[in-house]
Amino acid sequence: MNCKFNLILLIIGILSRVCLATERTKDGKLKLVIDNDAGGDDAMAIFVALLYEKYYDGPQLVALTTGNGNTLEHNVCRNNQRILKVANRQNVPIYRGCKSSIVNTDVANFYYGMDGLGDTGETIPELTPAEEQNAVLRLIELSKIHEGELVIVTVGTLTNVALAMKLDPAFISRLAHLYVAAGHIYSDQESLPEFNAKMDPEAYHIMAQNARPDKITVVPFSQTKIYLNISKVRRTYYGLAFFCLLSARDV
Numbered sequence: 363m364n365c366k367f368n369l370i371l372l373i374i375g376i377l378s379r380v381c382l383a384t385e386r387t388k389d390g391k392l393k394l395v396i397d398n399d400a401g402g403d404d405a406m407a408i409f410v411a412l413l414y415e416k417y418y419d420g421p422q423l424v425a426l427t428t429g430n431g432n433t434l435e436h437n438v439c440r441n442n443q444r445i446l447k448v449a450n451r452q453n454v455p456i457y458r459g460c461k462s463s464i465v466n467t468d469v470a471n472f473y474y475g476m477d478g479l480g481d482t483g484e485t486i487p488e489l490t491p492a493e494e495q496n497a498v499l500r501l502i503e504l505s506k507i508h509e510g511e512l513v514i515v516t517v518g519t520l521t522n523v524a525l526a527m528k529l530d531p532a533f534i535s536r537l538a539h540l541y542v543a544a545g546h547i548y549s550d551q552e553s554l555p556e557f558n559a560k561m562d563p564e565a566y567h568i569m570a571q572n573a574r575p576d577k578i579t580v581v582p583f584s585q586t587k588i589y590l591n592i593s594k595v596r597r598t599y600y601g602l603a604f605f606c607l608l609s610a611r612d613v
């Protein structure tokens with residue numbers, strides 16, 4: 363669980379850096395897409411992004427895009443619907459992405475249960491349907507609509523983003539920035555590859571091939587674990603804060 367909590371902190375760190383690391387353009391408001399495989403930790407990331415937008419003038423969340431990972435994609439889509447419903451932000455559209463990796467990899471890991479959010483059995487009514495347009499095509503379209511001001515944060519596999527790169531070689535150049543929360547394939551300190559990279563290594567390779575320091579920031583999970591020295595007490599406070607936010611249901 364400590365590894366997963368470190369990932370949540372990593373995601374928070376990325377979101378908090380989005381405004382600082384990227385020059386604001388046009389209407390002065392960066393646009394944000396979170397490409398995710400929610401997943402309890404990705405749910406936290408989405409909540410934090412919405413709070414950051416509302417209370418700290420953070421980037422405007424303009425879409426969620428889904429993929430396979432912590433659970434199967436159809437569960438990820440439903441979790442995105444549930445998250446937005448709880449946050450009272452069903453105006454954010456959901457675009458469904460890849461249901462498997464580009465070549466071949468494991469099925470979802472079900473770290474947070476079969477449904478990705480703890481298998482509580484809770485039914486949340488009146489969920490807003492996902493959009494019909496595919497996530498990959500929408501990412502390309504959004505990069506044109508919001509050229510120079512679109513930030514994409516990936517907290518799952520790189521499948522959707524890699525396919526967008528392949529379909530449209532100018533995709534990355536139109537982004538304000540791409541933040542990748544997918545760590546190492548190999549590390550001296552870690553015996554296993556990081557989950558988001560391992561789930562689609564070919565997509566990770568495509569992203570790395572197209573990486574430009576002015577456009578893509580990869581935050582290695584292994585390095586975060588080494589240098590993000592947050593005490594257990596502070597972790598507890600962060601956890602309590604998250605649960606308070608979730609309970610309040612008034613983002």
Ligand SMILES: [Ca+2]
Pocket residue numbers: 398399400401403404431432517518
């Ligand atoms: Ca994730």
